[in-house]
Amino acid sequence: MRRFLLTFLLLGCGLVHAAELPETDWLDxxxxxxxxxxxxxxxxDHDSPEANGTFTAKGGLKQSKGLPAVMYSSKTVHAMNGKNIRLGGYPVPLETDAKGRSTLFFLVPYPGACIHVPPPPPNQLVLxxxxxxxxxxxIYTPLWVMGTLKVxxxxxxxxxxxxxxxxxxxRVVVEADL
Known part of the structure; x- marks a missing residue:
């Protein structure tokens, strides 16, 4: 019986996916x-004046007239601090190593975020x-990112x-994940 259960877990569920954490939703x-x-x-409306946004040398898009404050919210969920999670999203590369691999990037909930204005609220961006x-x-390839989240x-x-x-x-999201 034990051998059957182990075989089922390895073959039926997939060894890699069975060991992963459950998905954390961006709304969490x-x-x-x-x-x-x-x-x-x-x-x-991306054709409106606020679609152009107001950029500064540091900090990205700042609050423009006409956009609700929630679009700039940095309010967090403190229960998430220190939690080990698996979050799916899209990369926005910031730094690479000598081999051209991204070592620092934003993870965003939808493809093209930060390229189009306005970007997601700060509480929907993860460095x-x-x-x-x-x-x-x-950057349009979806990723699973696993690790310790910090506020x-x-x-x-x-x-x-x-x-x-x-x-x-x-890791890259594969069809079997969907």
Whole structure:
């Protein structure tokens, strides 16, 4: 019986996927008050004046007239601090090593975030530190990032983030994951 169960786990569920943490939803990083405010927010018109945003030398997009404050919220969920998670998203490369592997990148909930204005709120951006590095051929390739999440304010020229994650593992999402 024991041998049958082990064989089922290895073959039926897949060894790699069975050992991974359950997926953390991006909304888990946002307080309920922010979730409610986003649900009530009108659609953003990318042809409007605020679509151009107001950039500064540091910190990325700053609050523009006409956009709700929730679009700039850095309110966090403190229960997530120090939690080991698996989060799916898309990379926005920031730093690479000598071999061209991304060692520092933002993880964002949808493809093209930070390229199009406005970027996600800071509590929907995670700075990922991955010293092993990952070769990124396409920023539209979804990733699973696993590691310890920290409530940490990060500000750079591109955007602000309310979380950082020290990644223990990063891998491309495959069809079997879906």
């Amino acid at each position: 990083l946002m307080p309920k008050s922010d979730q409610k405010a986003l649900e009530q927010m009108p659609e953003i 990922v530190r991955y010293p092993k590095g990952l070769k990124l051929d396409d 940490e304010t990060v500000s750079n020229d591109l955007a602000d983030a309310a979380y950082a994650l020290d990644a223990s593992k990063v």
